[in-house]
Amino acid sequence: xxxxxxxxxxxxxxxxxxxxxxxxxxxxxxxxxxxxxxxxxxxxxxxxxxxxxxxxxxxxxxxxxxxxxxxxxxxxxxxxxxxxxxxxxxxxxxxxxxxxxxxxxxxxxxxxxxxxxxxxxxxxxxxxxxxxxxxxxxxxxxxxxxxxxxxxxxxxxxxxxxxxxxxxxxxxxxxxxxxxxxxxxxxxxxxxxxxxxxxxxxxxxxxxxxxxxxxxxxxxxxxxxxxxxxxxxxxxxxxxxxxxxxxxxxxxxxxxxxxxxxxxxxxxxxxxxxxxxxxxxxxxxxxxxxxxxxxxxxxxxxxxxxxxxxxxxxxxxxxxxxxxxxxxxxxxxxxxxxxxxxxxxxxxxxxxxxxxxxxxxxxxxxxxxxxxxxxxxxxxxxxxxxxxxxxxxxxxxxxxxxxxxxxxxxxxxxxxxxxxxxxxxxx
Amino acid sequence: xxxxxxxxxxxxxxxxxxxxxxxxxxxxxxxxxxxxxxxxxxxxxxxxxxxxxxxxxxxxxxxxxxxxxxxxxxxxxxxxxxxxxxxxxxxxxxxxxxxxxxxxxxxxxxxxxxxxxxxxxxxxxxxxxxxxxxxxxxxxxxxxxxxxxxxxxxxxxxxxxxxxxxxxxxxxxxxxxxxxxxxxxxxxxxxxxxxxxxxxxxxxxxxxxxxxxxxxxxxxxxxxxxxxxxxxxxxxxxxxxxxxxxxxxxx
Numbered sequence: 142x143x144x145x146x147x148x149x150x151x152x153x154x155x156x157x158x159x160x161x162x163x164x165x166x167x168x169x170x171x172x173x174x175x176x177x178x179x180x181x182x183x184x185x186x187x188x189x190x191x192x193x194x195x196x197x198x199x200x201x202x203x204x205x206x207x208x209x210x211x212x213x214x215x216x217x218x219x220x221x222x223x224x225x226x227x228x229x230x231x232x233x234x235x236x237x238x239x240x241x242x243x244x245x246x247x248x249x250x251x252x253x254x255x256x257x258x259x260x261x262x263x264x265x266x267x268x269x270x271x272x273x274x275x276x277x278x279x280x281x282x283x284x285x286x287x288x289x290x291x292x293x294x295x296x297x298x299x300x301x302x303x304x305x306x307x308x309x310x311x312x313x314x315x316x317x318x319x320x321x322x323x324x325x326x327x328x329x330x331x332x333x334x335x336x337x338x339x340x341x342x343x344x345x346x347x348x349x350x351x352x353x354x355x356x357x358x359x360x361x362x363x364x365x366x367x368x369x370x371x372x373x374x375x376x377x378x379x380x381x382x383x384x385x386x387x388x389x390x391x392x393x394x395x396x397x398x399x400x401x402x403x404x405x406x407x408x409x410x411x412x413x414x415x416x417x418x419x420x421x422x423x424x425x426x427x428x429x430x431x432x433x434x435x436x437x438x439x440x441x442x443x444x445x446x447x448x449x450x451x452x453x454x455x456x457x458x459x460x461x462x463x464x465x466x467x468x469x470x471x472x473x474x475x476x477x478x479x480x481x482x483x484x485x486x487x488x489x490x491x492x493x494x495x496x497x498x499x500x501x502x503x504x505x506x507x508x509x510x511x512x513x514x515x516x517x518x519x520x521x522x523x524x525x526x527x528x529x530x531x532x533x534x535x536x537x538x539x540x541x542x543x544x545x546x547x548x549x550x551x552x553x554x555x556x557x558x559x560x561x562x563x564x565x566x567x568x
Numbered sequence: 569x570x571x572x573x574x575x576x577x578x579x580x581x582x583x584x585x586x587x588x589x590x591x592x593x594x595x596x597x598x599x600x601x602x603x604x605x606x607x608x609x610x611x612x613x614x615x616x617x618x619x620x621x622x623x624x625x626x627x628x629x630x631x632x633x634x635x636x637x638x639x640x641x642x643x644x645x646x647x648x649x650x651x652x653x654x655x656x657x658x659x660x661x662x663x664x665x666x667x668x669x670x671x672x673x674x675x676x677x678x679x680x681x682x683x684x685x686x687x688x689x690x691x692x693x694x695x696x697x698x699x700x701x702x703x704x705x706x707x708x709x710x711x712x713x714x715x716x717x718x719x720x721x722x723x724x725x726x727x728x729x730x731x732x733x734x735x736x737x738x739x740x741x742x743x744x745x746x747x748x749x750x751x752x753x754x755x756x757x758x759x760x761x762x763x764x765x766x767x768x769x770x771x772x773x774x775x776x777x778x779x780x781x782x783x784x785x786x787x788x789x790x791x792x793x794x795x796x797x798x799x800x801x802x803x804x805x806x807x808x809x810x811x812x813x814x815x816x817x818x819x
Contacts, residue, residue, distance in 0.1 A: 516658055517658050517660055519621065520654065521660075522642035523618045523619065523620075523642045523645075523646055523651075523654075524646055524672035524675075524676075524728060524732065525643050525646035525647050525673075525675045525676035525679065526643060526671055526675045527675060527679075528641070530675065531643075534660070534663055534668070535663075537663065538662040538663045538711075539662070541661055541663075
C-alpha cells in the first residue's frame with residue numbers, strides 16, 4: 142500500500158538532501174529494497190500510533206537543525222579500557238584517530254570500503270534484520286538508514302574477542318547529518334563487547350544489526366554524548382539464537398531529541414536478552430525508548446530495565462513490548478520502566494505492553510512515575526548529608542537497577558561515575 | 569545539653585495538636601527515658617527535634633547546647649550533634665551501606681570545619697566499630713538496610729551513631745521488633761557510647777530495654793505532655809501496673 146500523499150511529499154526532499162546511495166556492489170539490492178519499503182510506508186507522521194509521544198518533525202526535515210558543539214571537559218569515556226578504537230567525526234570515518242582494524246578473534250571492515258565487492262558475508266544480514274523488524278510495527282528511519290547509510294562497520298566475531306570494539310562518534314559540525322549502519326555477526330560460541338560513545342552529529346541516524354549465533358555472547362554499552370542540542374534516532378535489530386546472550390545498556394544525558402528503538406527476536410531455546418537504559422534529562426530534552434522483544438522459542442529470558450530522571454520540563458517516553466509467540470513456553474519476561482520526576486514540569490509517558498500466546502510463561506511489567514521519596518530524604522539529611530547531596534544519592538539509588546545491567550564491574554563504575562559527575566555539574 | 573521548653577506542635581495538615589507543652593531537659597552524661605501509651609506524642613517529639621517535615625511548632629523552644637534546633641535544617645542539627653535512631657530505618661536500594669556511612673561522616677566533618685576522613689582511615693574505624701556490633705563485611709557492602717532483618721536494621725542504626733559520635737542521641741523505640749539477644753546487642757552498643765559529654769533520650773513502650781540501658785531519669789508522656797518524672801523505679805511501676813494508674817493519679 143502506498144503512503145498517503147502528505148507522507149510521500151516529505152520523503153522526497155528528505156532523501157534528496159542525503160548523498161546518493163551506491164547502486165553497485167552487494168548492498169545494492171538491500172538498499173533498493175529498503176528504499177521501496179520506505180517509499181511504501183513514508184516517513185512517520187503525528188497520527189502514527191508509534192509516534193504519538195515523540196514528534197518526528199525534526200527527524201523528517203530535509204536538513205538537520207543546527208546543533209551547538211558542547212565543550213566536554215571530562216576525560217574521554219572508556220579511556221582506561223584496552224580497546225580497538227574506531228572514530229567517526231560527524232559520520233565520517235577518521236583513519237588518523239582510529240586503530241588498525243585488527244583484533245584477534247574478529248574481523249572488521251568498513252561498510253564504505255567493503256560494499257564495492259560483489260559478495261560479502263554481511264550480505265545475508267545487511268538490511269535483512271531491519272526488514273524483519275518492520276513487522277508488526279513500521280520503523281521508517283531504519284529503512285531510510287539501510288537505503289542511505291554512508292558508512293558503518295561490519296564486525297564478524299569468530300571466537301572470543303580479546304578487546305572490545307569501541308565506536309567513538311565525534312560531533313564537530315553544527316549541521317552534520319550522519320547515517321551509519323553497522324552489522325555485527327557472532328559465530329557460535331563467540332564473545333564480543335561493543336562500546337559506543339559520543340554525540341555523533343547534529344542529527345544522527347544509526348542502525349546496528351546483530352546476529353548472535355548459538356551460545357555466543359554479545360555485550361553492548363553505549364553513552365550518547367552530552368551535546369545539549371543533538372538529535373538522534375537509533376535502531377538495534379538483534380536475532381538471538383539458542384543459548385545465546387544479548388545485552389545492551391545505554392546511558393543518555395542531554396540531547397534535544399533521542400529515539401532509541403531496540404527490536405529483539407529470540408529465535409532459539411534458552412536465549413537471554415537484556416536491554417536497559419539510564420537517562421537524565423534537564424530542560425529541552427526528549428528521550429524515547431521504544432523496545433520490542435519477541436520470544437519465539439522455549440525457555441527464553443528477557444529483561445527491559447529503563448530508568449529516567451527528569452527535571453525542568455524534560456520529557457521521557459517508554460514504549461516497550463514483550464510478545465510471546467505460540468509455543469514459546471517457559472518464557473521469563475520482565476519489563477520495568479520508571480521515571481523520577483524532580484519537579485512538577487517534567488513528564489513521563491509510558492506504554493508498556495504484553496502480548497502472550499503461550500500458556501506456561503512468567504511475564505511481568507511495571508511502570509511508575511514518582512518524586513524523590515521524602516522519608517528517605519529525611520533519613521539521609523538526619524545523618525548530616527546536605528539536601529542536594531542526599532537528592533543525588535537517591536537519584537543514584539533510583540538508577541541502580543539499570544546500572545546493574547552493565548555486567549562488567551569496572552565499566553559499570555565508570556558509567557556510574559559519569560552520572561555522579563552530571564549530578565554535580567547539573568549539565 | 570538538650571533543653572525543651574513548653575513545646576507545642578501541630579500536624580501541618582489537619583491542624584491536629586500533638587505536643588501540648590513539653591518541658592524536658594537532658595543533661596550531658598545522663599540517660600533519660602520517655603515512656604507512654606500509644607499516641608502520646610513520643611515519636612512526634614523525636615521527629616520534631618530532628619527536623620522532619622510535616623509538623624508546625626506553634627509555641628515553645630528546643631535548644632542543643634544553647635543553639636536553637638528548630639531554626640536548623642535536619643543536616644545542620646546532625647552536624648550540631650543530634651542523632652535520631654529511627655524506629656523504622658529506611659531502605660535505600662543501590663546505595664552501599666559503607667558509601668552512606670562515609671558520606672554522612674564526612675558531610676558532618678565538613679560542616680564542622682574538620683578534615684574529611686580518608687578512605688583508609690574511615691575503613692579502619694568502621695571495621696572496628698562494626699565488629700563490636702557483630703556487623704560483618706558483607707552487611708557493610710549491602711545497600712542501606714535493604715534485605716536487613718529487624719535486628720540488623722537496628723544494629724545498623726547504632727553503628728551510624730557510633731560512627732557519627734553525636735552529643736545527643738535520641739533512640740525511638742529501638743527495642744521494637746527485637747528478640748532478647750538482639751536487644752542485648754543493641755543495648756551493649758548504646759552503653760559503650762555512654763560518656764560524660766553525651767546525653768541520651770530513650771523512647772520506649774517497655775521497661776525491658778531499660779533493664780539493659782539503665783536510665784537516670786524516667787518520664788511518662790501522655791496526651792502531648794510529660795505528666796510524671798522520676799527515677800528508674802517509675803519504669804518498673806509502669807511495667808507492673810500499666811499507665812492507667814499514673815494517668816488517673818495525674819488527672
